[in-house]
Amino acid sequence: MLLPDPHIIADSAQIAAGLKHPELKQALYDEGAVIMADTLLTLHGERHRKRRILEFGVFRKDFFHWYEQTVFPATLTRSMTGDVAAGRTELVDLGYRVTMNLTADFAGIDRPAQSTSETAELLRLVEIFSQGATIIHSTRPKDEVREEVRAAIADFEPRFLAPSVARRRELLAQHAAGKITDADLPRDVLTVILQKGDPEEFTPEVLTREIGFYLQAGAHSTANSTIHAFHDIYTWAEQDPARKERLREDRVFFQRCVHESLRLHPASPVAWREAMCPIHLDGAGDVATGDTIEFRLAEANRDKTLFGEDADIFNPERVVSLPTLPFGHTFGTGVHTCLGRDLDGGVVPRGNVDPETHQYGTITLFLRDLFARGARQDTDALPQRATNTERPNWGHYPVIFNKEHAWA
Numbered sequence: 001m002l003l004p005d006p007h008i009i010a011d012s013a014q015i016a017a018g019l020k021h022p023e024l025k026q027a028l029y030d031e032g033a034v035i036m037a038d039t040l041l042t043l044h045g046e047r048h049r050k051r052r053i054l055e056f057g058v059f060r061k062d063f064f065h066w067y068e069q070t071v072f073p074a075t076l077t078r079s080m081t082g083d084v085a086a087g088r089t090e091l092v093d094l095g096y097r098v099t100m101n102l103t104a105d106f107a108g109i110d111r112p113a114q115s116t117s118e119t120a121e122l123l124r125l126v127e128i129f130s131q132g133a134t135i136i137h138s139t140r141p142k143d144e145v146r147e148e149v150r151a152a153i154a155d156f157e158p159r160f161l162a163p164s165v166a167r168r169r170e171l172l173a174q175h176a177a178g179k180i181t182d183a184d185l186p187r188d189v190l191t192v193i194l195q196k197g198d199p200e201e202f203t204p205e206v207l208t209r210e211i212g213f214y215l216q217a218g219a220h221s222t223a224n225s226t227i228h229a230f231h232d233i234y235t236w237a238e239q240d241p242a243r244k245e246r247l248r249e250d251r252v253f254f255q256r257c258v259h260e261s262l263r264l265h266p267a268s269p270v271a272w273r274e275a276m277c278p279i280h281l282d283g284a285g286d287v288a289t290g291d292t293i294e295f296r297l298a299e300a301n302r303d304k305t306l307f308g309e310d311a312d313i314f315n316p317e318r319v320v321s322l323p324t325l326p327f328g329h330t331f332g333t334g335v336h337t338c339l340g341r342d343l344d345g346g347v348v349p350r351g352n353v354d355p356e357t358h359q360y361g362t363i364t365l366f367l368r369d370l371f372a373r374g375a376r377q378d379t380d381a382l383p384q385r386a387t388n389t390e391r392p393n394w395g396h397y398p399v400i401f402n403k404e405h406a407w408a
C-alpha cells in the first residue's frame with residue numbers, strides 16, 4: 001500500500017497542539033496489525049485512555065527512583081562483567097543487551113537463565129516484532145515479514161511469555177489469599193494486566209502483542225539513543241579537559257548533556273496521525289477524514305527560534321526555556337507521550353536539585369558508568385554508521401576501557 005501524501009507539520013507549538021487533537025488517531029501501524037493490533041500505541045479515544053491508566057501504574061516516579069537505585073545498577077553490572085574483564089566492548093551490542101533487560105523488566109518478561117545467550121534470543125525475537133511493526137516501510141514482501149512475525153510469536157509465547165504469566169498468576173493467587181503483600185508482587189506491565197486487566201479485552205493474542213509491543217518500544221530507542229549520547233558527549237569532552245572534569249563532578253550537568261543529545265537524535269523522527277473526521281489544524285489547514293498528518297519531531301527539535309542559531313550542534317550549555325523541553329519532542333507529546341520518558345531521561349531539573357536524590361534516568365546512569373570505567377573510542381577500530389537502516393544510527397562502536405581515564 002502506498003501512503004497518501006501527508007499534511008506536514010514541523011512547527012514545535014503546532015506539533016504540541018496537533019498531537020493533542022482528539023480526532024487524530026495513530027496511523028502507520030495498520031499494516032503491521034500482526035504484532036501491533038490493539039496495543040496501547042494503536043488504540044484511540046476511550047479504549048486508549050482506559051488502557052493507559054491501567055498500565056501507567058508501572059511507570060510512576062517513585063518506582064523509577066527505586067529501579068534506578070537498586071535494580072538497574074545490578075542489571076548493568078551483570079550485563080557488563082564480561083566486557084569489563086576483556087577491557088573492551090562494542091557499544092551497539094552492549095547497548096542492546098542492557099536495554100533489552102531493562103525493557104523486559106518493565107514489560108514483565110522473566111529471563112531465568114540470566115545469560116547472554118538468553119538475552120540474545122529475546123533480542124532476536126523482538127527484532128522480528130519490530131520489523132512487523134514497521135512493515136509499512138519494509139522493502140521486503142510484506143507477507144513474508146508477517147510469516148516471520150507469526151513464527152517469532154509462536155516461539156516467544158511458550159518460551160518467554162507463558163512461564164512469566166504462570167509465575168505471576170501463582171504470586172497473584174498467593175496475594176489474593178493474603179499470603180503475600182503488594183510489595184512482594186513484581187512491578188511490571190504483565191502483572192498489572194493479569195491482576196487488573198479485563199480478561200475479555202486481554203485475550204491471549206492481545207496479551208502477547210501488548211507485551212511484545214512493550215519489548216520493542218523500549219529496546220531500540222533506548223539503545224540507539226545511548227550510543228548517540230556516548231558519541232556526542234565523548235566528542236565534546238575530548239576538546240577540553242575542563243569538560244571532562246565537569247562531567248565527572250556534576251551529575252545533573254551530565255544529564256543535561258544526555259538531554260541535548262536526545263534532542264538531536266530522536267529515535268522516532270516523525271509521528272503520524274490520521275483524521276477521524278474533517279478538522280482544522282494550525283499548520284495544516286483543513287484536513288479531510290482519512291487524511292494523514294506527518295508531525296516532524298526531529299525537524300522541530302532543531303528549530304533555531306527555540307534552540308538558537310547553533311541548534312544543529314551539540315551544545316549542552318544552551319539555555320532552553322519552558323514550555324520547550326531540553327529534549328524537544330523526542331518522547332512525543334499528547335495522549336501517546338512515551339511512558340518510558342522519565343525512566344530513560346529522568347526528571348528534568350527545575351532550578352537547583354539535590355544531586356543525591358535527583359532521578360537521572362537510565363541513559364545517564366549507563367553512560368556515567370561507562371565514563372567512570374574509562375571508556376574510550378578504540379582508535380584502531382573507528383565507529384561505523386549502521387547500513388541496515390536509513391536512520392543515521394551507529395552500527396558498530398568499539399570502545400576500550402582505559403584504566404588511566406577511569407574515575408577513581
Ligand code: HEM
Pocket residue numbers: 026040041042052102103106214217218219221222225266267268271272329330331332333335336337338339340341343344
Ligand atoms: C530514548 C528512548 C525512547 C524514546 C526516544 C521513545 C520515544 C517514544 C515516542 C516518540 C512515543 C510516541 C509515539 C507517537 O506519538 O506516535 C513513544 C511512545 C511510547 N513509549 Fe517510548 N521511547 C523511548 C523509550 C521507551 C521505554 C524504555 C519504554 C518502556 C519501558 C517506552 C514505552 C513507550 C510506550 C508504552 C509508548 C506508547 C504510549 C501510548 O501510546 O500511550 N518507551 N515513545
